[in-house]
Amino acid sequence: MILLTGFEPFGGESTNPSWSAAREAAARLRAGGLETQAVELPCVFGDAVRGLEAALEQYHPDLVICAGQAGGRSGVSLERIAINCDDARIPDNAGNAPVDQPVVTGGPAAYFSTLPVKAALADLLAVGIPAEVSQTAGTYVCNHVFYGLMHALRLRPGTRGGFVHVPYEPAQLPPGSTDPALPLEQLVEALAVVVRTSLATTVDLRIAAGATQ
Template structure:
């Protein structure tokens, strides 16, 4: 089972491409005979981790990819690291704005993604692979808003569960009618499929200088 999550709209927007991408990717996977489901998370610090944990308990997935939107980016962001830190630039949908607080008190400073990020990047860069014309990159900051909170909570929950691959992916901002949503759904479905049976990661430079 593959579980994909996206967020409800926030910040005054009337849609959230992360949820649209998650839903389309789940349909693509189901069409290939792979059990998959997509679910919405609230953009609310107080409830998002609990909703996620409920979904994990219900579905017992082998692969979990949580999706969020990064409005300032143009590439699909394969997130490498979740940090135990909240510092909200804006309030969430419940009006909460935590500043300089941990995601989980006493938790590790950070977790790395459990997804095969280098394999995914290599696959997505191969235009002949048929995953759509989507630019992708490995990102080393998932921010300090609800996306990072969910990413950290997801890794905190799953790193002790054998056989589960989990991580977080940011999609660029797209409106509800943008054809790019379908391309990004194909890309996310490809990442999820790779995570079902990951092989050795390729030696591929994907770091940044700043």
């Protein structure tokens, strides 16, 4: 079983491409014979992780890929690490704005993704989808969910998981905007590629995909 998640709109937006991509990627994967469920999470600290945990209990997935929107990024970001820190620059959809608070009190400083991020990067680039391995998922609700996922999966041996950020889709941008965006079709295919690569890869590639800053 594969579980994909995306977020509801936030920050005044009317749509969130992470949920559109997760929903449509799940349908595409099911059409290809892979048992897949998609769940929309609230953009709310605490509630988002509780919704994710409920989905883990309901579906008992073997692979979990959570997605979120990172407006301003130019491609799909395969997140490498989640940190135990909530530090909100803007309030969430319930008005919460935690500052310098742990995601899990007493939890480790960070968790690494258990997805084959380098292999997925290579496969995304091979099909012409702009992508990168990202060294930070931020400190907003996306990182909150990523950390919460990996903290939950420590008790689920054999289940792998991680987080993928997607950029804006063009329909979100106002006329004249120069912000980068990718068509929804590419975002859908990106999540499907990450799923297929994760299922087919037991040992990640050893290729350079780091950062100098």
